[in-house]
Amino acid sequence: MNANLLIKHGNTNNYIYKKIDIPKPTKNSVVIRVCACAINNTDIWTKKGLYSKDTEDGWNPNFKLPIIQGADISGFIYDILDNKKLIGKRVIVYPVINTNEFKDEIDIITHCKYLGSEVNGGYAQYCVIPLSNIVIVPNYCKLNYYELSSFPTAYMTALHMINRCKLIN
Numbered sequence: 001m002n003a004n005l006l007i008k009h010g011n012t013n014n015y016i017y018k019k020i021d022i023p024k025p026t027k028n029s030v031v032i033r034v035c036a037c038a039i040n041n042t043d044i045w046t047k048k049g050l051y052s053k054d055t056e057d058g059w060n061p062n063f064k065l066p067i068i069q070g071a072d073i074s075g076f077i078y079d080i081l082d083n084k085k086l087i088g089k090r091v092i093v094y095p096v097i098n099t100n101e102f103k104d105e106i107d108i109i110t111h112c113k114y115l116g117s118e119v120n121g122g123y124a125q126y127c128v129i130p131l132s133n134i135v136i137v138p139n140y141c142k143l144n145y146y147e148l149s150s151f152p153t154a155y156m157t158a159l160h161m162i163n164r165c166k167l168i169n
Contacts, residue, residue: 003124005066009049016066023120023128024079031079032091032129035145037122038072040153046117063118070122071095071115074148077134078126090137090145093122093129095152 001022008014025031046069073093077086095115115121120128137148 001125003068005123006047006069007066009047009065012047014047020124022126025081025128027081028132029128029130030077030086030134032073032075032093032122032127032134033078034070034073034122034125034127035075036073036149037070038146038149038153039070040072042071042114042117042153043069067116068120068122068124068127069116070124070127071117072149072152073115073122073127073129074137074145075122075127080131086136090141090148092135092137092148092151093127094133094135094156095121096156097130097133 001020002017003020004015004017006014007016023031046063046067071093072095075091075093077089077091080086093115097113097115097119113119115127115129116123137143141148
């Protein structure tokens with residue numbers, strides 16, 4: 001598969017376009033054929049090094065280069081170990097991968113890994129995603145892949161703000 005790897009912090013010249021192996025699914029993950037991947041602020045800040053301990057302003061000790069960026073993924077299920085009837089289903093990917101138990105709304109977004117930042121993301125033809133992070137797009141949805149990829153980070157940000165402000169009980 002083709003992938004766009006960030007190899008060094010800084011500007012857009014720090015990517016290499018490279019052929020790598022198509023990832024394999026595990027028991028609790030699927031391989032997505034990426035059809036669209038939007039760019040968001042995390043992609044820009046990751047590129048600049050604001051999340052990496054390698055830079056003066058960075059904070060994340062788990063960040064390692066090279067990385068395939070891209071959190072806002074839409075596509076279809078390409079491979080799965082079980083439940084083969086899901087192959088071909090259109091999906092949106094929820095980009096936050098929870099790694100620990102969380103006690104409140106802040107922990108949900110701080111005790112996690114983020115696609116394209118700590119885990120390889122969608123700037124590639126294929127991406128391995130935890131099964132719990134897959135949202136199946138209903139057949140009646142007429143949105144295209146580009147439109148669908150605009151939802152994950154924007155939706156998550158809005159939802160967390162609504163929850164923190166207690167606008168919905």
